[in-house]
Amino acid sequence: MVATDGRAETDLMRAVGAGDAAAFERLVARFQGPVISFLFRYAGDRATAEDLAQETFLNVWRAARRFDPDGGAKPSTWIFTIAYRLAMSELKRRRRFAEFRERASREATKNPAGPQAPGSVPDDEAIHRVLANLPENQRAAMLLRVREEMSYRDIAEVLGVSVSAVESLIFRARTRLRRELAEHIERTGP
Amino acid sequence: MTSHDPCDFSGDLPAYHDNELDARTRERLERHLPGCAACRRTLAGFAEADALVAGLADAPVPDGFAASVAALARREAESIGRAGTCGELASPLSRENSGDLSKGDFGDFYRECPEAGMLAFFERFFRLIIEFSSKNRSGRAYRGGHLDAFADCPPDGLSGAYLRLVSMGPARFAREGSES
Numbered sequence: 001m002v003a004t005d006g007r008a009e010t011d012l013m014r015a016v017g018a019g020d021a022a023a024f025e026r027l028v029a030r031f032q033g034p035v036i037s038f039l040f041r042y043a044g045d046r047a048t049a050e051d052l053a054q055e056t057f058l059n060v061w062r063a064a065r066r067f068d069p070d071g072g073a074k075p076s077t078w079i080f081t082i083a084y085r086l087a088m089s090e091l092k093r094r095r096r097f098a099e100f101r102e103r104a105s106r107e108a109t110k111n112p113a114g115p116q117a118p119g120s121v122p123d124d125e126a127i128h129r130v131l132a133n134l135p136e137n138q139r140a141a142m143l144l145r146v147r148e149e150m151s152y153r154d155i156a157e158v159l160g161v162s163v164s165a166v167e168s169l170i171f172r173a174r175t176r177l178r179r180e181l182a183e184h185i186e187r188t189g190p
Numbered sequence: 191m192t193s194h195d196p197c198d199f200s201g202d203l204p205a206y207h208d209n210e211l212d213a214r215t216r217e218r219l220e221r222h223l224p225g226c227a228a229c230r231r232t233l234a235g236f237a238e239a240d241a242l243v244a245g246l247a248d249a250p251v252p253d254g255f256a257a258s259v260a261a262l263a264r265r266e267a268e269s270i271g272r273a274g275t276c277g278e279l280a281s282p283l284s285r286e287n288s289g290d291l292s293k294g295d296f297g298d299f300y301r302e303c304p305e306a307g308m309l310a311f312f313e314r315f316f317r318l319i320i321e322f323s324s325k326n327r328s329g330r331a332y333r334g335g336h337l338d339a340f341a342d343c344p345p346d347g348l349s350g351a352y353l354r355l356v357s358m359g360p361a362r363f364a365r366e367g368s369e370s
Contacts, residue, residue: 019267032251040249049249054259057311062264063314145208146243152210171204174239181242 009075017064024064028057031076034148035083041143043087048060056083072079074154081158084140091136130180137161138173145170197226207236 009030015023035056040051059082067073131139140159144150145166150158152166159166199219203209206219223229 021260021264024263025256028256028259032255033248036251036255037249041246046249050252050255053255057259058263058266061266065313124247126224126246128247131243131246132335142243146240147246152205152208167204167208167210170208174204177239177242178235181239 010069013064013067013069013075013078016061017067024057024061027060027075031079032057035079037147038080038143039083041128041131041147042084042136042140043091052083052086052112055086059086075156076148077150077154080144080150081160082146084158088136088140109111121167126181127177130177130184133180134173134176138169138176141166141169142173142177197222197228199226199229200232202234203229203232205235 009027010028012023012027016027032053036049036053038053039056040046043049043052056079060079063082067075067078069075086164131142134142137159143157144155145152152163152170155166155170156163159169161169199222201221202215206216211219211365219229223233
């Protein structure tokens with residue numbers, strides 16, 4: 001989850017907007033983990049996540065002058081909006097969901113946390129696969145809510161939908177996750 | 191109540207779970223929960239799904255990621271010819287917006303520097319597409335036009351012209367500035 005030191009982040013964004021490259025590097029260092037993790041779980045594979053993260057931050061650099069904290073903008077919401085839009089465009093452009101699922105599955109087997117403890121079901125790979133099978137907007141809403149602990153309002157801003165739509169997306173994501181993971185456990189056994 | 195009959199509070203459960211419910215409804219729901227096994231089961235299910243997703247391992251960050259992105263940004267800024275910031279500073283539209291050019295100077299500026307006028311035209315054009323891609327007049331998502339629609343074809347030429355203008359712009363602007 002992104003640190004919630006909103007004022008420091010806003011100051012950092014202002015400095016980036018003024019062209020301070022050192023501040024930009026600090027901003028990237030601060031958000032790189034959450035952004036890459038979000039993109040990995042959203043887009044399905046690590047290489048794409050890293051490319052998209054790089055593009056996200058370069059877009060932040062290019063557009064930082066337009067960031068308007070006085071208008072209520074939060075750096076984290078702003079950065080995740082850019083990341084989400086880039087990732088969405090990428091998935092849309094490629095139209096390769098079959099390949100995405102295959103790659104997601106392959107990537108999940110290279111578990112960054114290392115091997116799962118015996119008997120721990122469902123494991124990282126299974127959850128990653130089930131997430132990959134969720135509709136994209138449900139997946140994004142769920143990741144932003146649970147892993148980034150964003151409010152419905154911030155998620156609505158990132159996804160460009162209404163607050164009630166966010167509530168509905170998250171509800172459907174949770175319901176489907178539980179159902180599919182229960183099916184997975186049934187198939188694979190304890 | 192059977193398992194098929196959602197109780198009156200079932201619609202409030204997601205917001206309750208996510209701490210997004212107003213205080214009054216929250217209080218009423220909390221009074222209701224001890225007597226409603228169905229609502230408790232639903233909430234337990236939400237918590238279970240969340241725990242699984244929250245427990246996913248973070249993706250590793252490549253070594254030196256921040257430094258390499260910052261280096262790319264610096265190189266990009268340098269290639270555009272402005273130390274420390276992006277091409278937007280060099281763009282006439284930004285200079286209009288930032289007050290770098292006063293309103294009365296636009297016509298003269300664009301007449302003397304036609305590239306700047308063309309650059310401003312392209313920027314307005316791209317901005318218009320982006321604005322229309324996010325919302326229409328009624329505030330609903332506009333699906334008729336999107337920058338993605340330009341992903342492959344004509345914009346190659348259009349973008350090429352735009353980038354050429356961006357790249358030659360700063361030098362021309364600098365010359366204009368030193369002559370005046």
